Structure formats: structure tokens, C-alpha cells
Amino acid sequence: MxxxxxxxxxxxxxxxxxxxxxxxxxxxxxxxxxxxxxxxxxxxxxxxxxxxxxxxxxxxxxxxxxxxxxxxxxxxxxxxxxxxxxxxxxxxxxxxxxxxxxxxxxxxxxxxxxxxxxxxxxxxxxxxxxxxxxxxxxxxxxxxxxxxxxxxxxxxxxxxELCAGPARYRMLRLLLKLTEYADGGEIWLPGRQEMSAMLDMTIETASRLVSSFKRDGLLLPTTPRHARIDHTALAAALRDEASKL
Missing domain, CATH: 2.60.120.10 (Jelly Rolls)
Known part of the structure; x- marks a missing residue:
């Protein structure tokens, strides 16, 4: 080092x-x-x-x-x-x-x-x-x-906030948290194993959720380890999940 x-x-x-x-x-x-x-x-x-x-x-x-x-x-x-x-x-x-x-x-x-x-x-x-x-x-x-x-x-x-509640809600909260460390509008995107270790969920669940966010346009990958967030879509998704709690 x-x-x-x-x-x-x-x-x-x-x-x-x-x-x-x-x-x-x-x-x-x-x-x-x-x-x-x-x-x-x-x-x-x-x-x-x-x-x-x-x-x-x-x-x-x-x-x-x-x-x-x-x-x-x-x-x-x-x-x-x-x-x-x-x-x-x-x-x-x-x-x-x-x-x-x-x-x-x-x-x-x-x-x-x-x-x-x-x-x-x-x-x-x-x-x-x-x-x-x-x-x-x-x-x-x-x-x-x-x-x-x-x-x-x-x-x-x-x-x-990140280790309790439904898996989708925890993942959305993680994406919101990652915006605090954004660099030039891009967030660092953890790997699926890292997400699993952060959110107390299986790697398969983390992968499935990330794939769904990409399909919905909420998560916009720019590199394998960086992405942009549609903040309007993220806020709407969080409100929807919070209403179910």
C-alpha cells in the first residue's frame, strides 16, 4: 500500500x-x-x-x-x-x-x-x-x-433500515444510501455477494432484484461496477414499498 x-x-x-x-x-x-x-x-x-x-x-x-x-x-x-x-x-x-x-x-x-x-x-x-x-x-x-x-x-x-423488512424495500434503501457516495452522478454498484453481505439476503435474491430494477429503468448501469439512478423512479418505488409495510 x-x-x-x-x-x-x-x-x-x-x-x-x-x-x-x-x-x-x-x-x-x-x-x-x-x-x-x-x-x-x-x-x-x-x-x-x-x-x-x-x-x-x-x-x-x-x-x-x-x-x-x-x-x-x-x-x-x-x-x-x-x-x-x-x-x-x-x-x-x-x-x-x-x-x-x-x-x-x-x-x-x-x-x-x-x-x-x-x-x-x-x-x-x-x-x-x-x-x-x-x-x-x-x-x-x-x-x-x-x-x-x-x-x-x-x-x-x-x-x-437495510437489514429489516421485505427484500425489495431493503434493496431500494441501499440504492438510496449509495447516492450519498455518488461521484459525478454515478453510484458505486456493489457486487451481488457484497449486496448479500450488506442486506442479509441470498445472492440469488440480490441478483433478481437488481435485474428487475434494470428492466424498469430505475437502475442504469454505466460500467460493471457503476450506475446512474433514476431518482424519481427510486422515490416512487420507495413510497410504494413503504405503503405496504
Whole structure:
């Protein structure tokens, strides 16, 4: 997994070029360090690593020693682990500006496997860096707690909205969820096995539902792993399914 090190040690009296890389990042205002101003960024004395992953590559593994958290700059990451029956389950997805591996900030091991679904770019935030900054910047700790709560809310949403109810309704809810990670109007389209692991349904059921959505024009594939959504048709289908619950 290649890593590009972005040194943030000040080399100029004011705002150094290396720290400017972080300051000018497109997701910084949404990310954990968004609460830091330019001068505060200039005083960071550790290295932040920018990592790039290809689809299927692991960012970290469950039970692995947690020494860093990660901000997603681009792409989609899935969090997954085995259940008590040894079945692989996808717990949730993470996308642009999401913070992953927050359990590492408490010195805990990672709770799930984090795997790239698409080409992904993340920034690695060492625990020591976050520890130092949260002592000096109380608002950073509050922001991190908000992100932790958002991750818990996302996990609850997956459990209540995507793993309960009729199969067609769950699949429609998944398509709606995937629009949150759309890139240029296209969604990443999970494989049938991934859909099965997300929605607690058989691969055959997932395949049948996707085929029906394609026939109805609701799902418009552009590549084997990307598609466009007819949002009007999706909203109508969701209203129809919800009326049956």
C-alpha cells in the first residue's frame, strides 16, 4: 500500500508549503482538522501520510493494533467483520470526509476490517498527533465525539433500515444510501455477494432484484461496477414499498 508522506514541520516563520497541502485539501473543512486555522496547522510537528488503495485492498484489519485514525479524502470504504455464525457481514460504508478507526484514539484494537470498494485516498492521522492536539484544542475533541456519534448513527441506520423488512424495500434503501457516495452522478454498484453481505439476503435474491430494477429503468448501469439512478423512479418505488409495510 503506497504512502506519500506529507511533512508538516514548519520550515518558514509563517505558513509553510507543506502545511499548505493540508490547508488546501478539498475535504479539510469537513474533516477532523477543519477546526484548526492556518497557524495551528503550521505548528503540527509530525508526519501525516496520504495513502492510496485500489479496490479490494485493506486499510486495516479487525483486532489489529490501532495506532492511527484515517480521514477519507475520496472513494468508498466498507467496514466488515464475521458474525457469530462465521458469515461475512458488511456493517456500513464510509465516504468522503468520514473518519475511520476512531477506536484507535482510545488505544483499542480496530473493531472491523476496513476495505476499499473503489479507488480510495485517505490521510493517516497518528494517535500521538490527535492526542497532542486534543489536549491543546478542546473543540477538536468535541468534533471527534460528533464524528463518533455519526458513525454509531450510521451503524444503527444500517441495522434498522437495510437489514429489516421485505427484500425489495431493503434493496431500494441501499440504492438510496449509495447516492450519498455518488461521484459525478454515478453510484458505486456493489457486487451481488457484497449486496448479500450488506442486506442479509441470498445472492440469488440480490441478483433478481437488481435485474428487475434494470428492466424498469430505475437502475442504469454505466460500467460493471457503476450506475446512474433514476431518482424519481427510486422515490416512487420507495413510497410504494413503504405503503405496504
Amino acid at each position: 503506497p504512502a506519500t508522506i506529507i511533512p508538516l514541520t514548519p520550515q518558514e516563520p509563517l505558513f509553510n508549503p507543506q502545511a499548505r497541502v493540508c490547508a488546501e485539501c478539498g475535504v479539510r473543512k469537513f474533516a477532523l482538522f477543519g477546526v484548526l486555522d492556518h497557524a495551528e496547522l503550521d505548528n503540527i510537528h509530525v508526519h501525516i501520510a496520504s495513502l492510496k488503495l485500489e479496490p479490494g485492498q485493506s486499510l486495516y484489519e479487525a483486532q489489529g493494533s490501532g495506532h492511527a485514525a484515517f480521514t477519507v479524502r475520496s472513494g468508498v470504504v466498507r467496514l466488515e467483520r464475521n458474525n457469530e455464525r462465521g458469515e461475512r457481514r458488511i456493517l456500513r460504508l464510509a465516504g468522503r470526509s468520514d473518519l475511520l478507526g476512531m477506536e484507535a484514539m482510545l488505544g483499542q484494537s480496530y473493531a472491523a476490517d476496513a476495505v476499499a470498494c473503489t479507488p480510495v485516498e485517505v490521510c493517516r492521522l497518528p494517535r500521538t498527533l490527535v492526542d497532542d492536539l486534543t489536549r491543546e484544542q478542546p473543540e477538536l475533541m468535541r468534533d471527534m465525539m460528533k464524528r463518533w456519534q455519526r458513525a454509531l448513527d450510521d451503524a444503527d441506520e444500517w441495522l434498522t
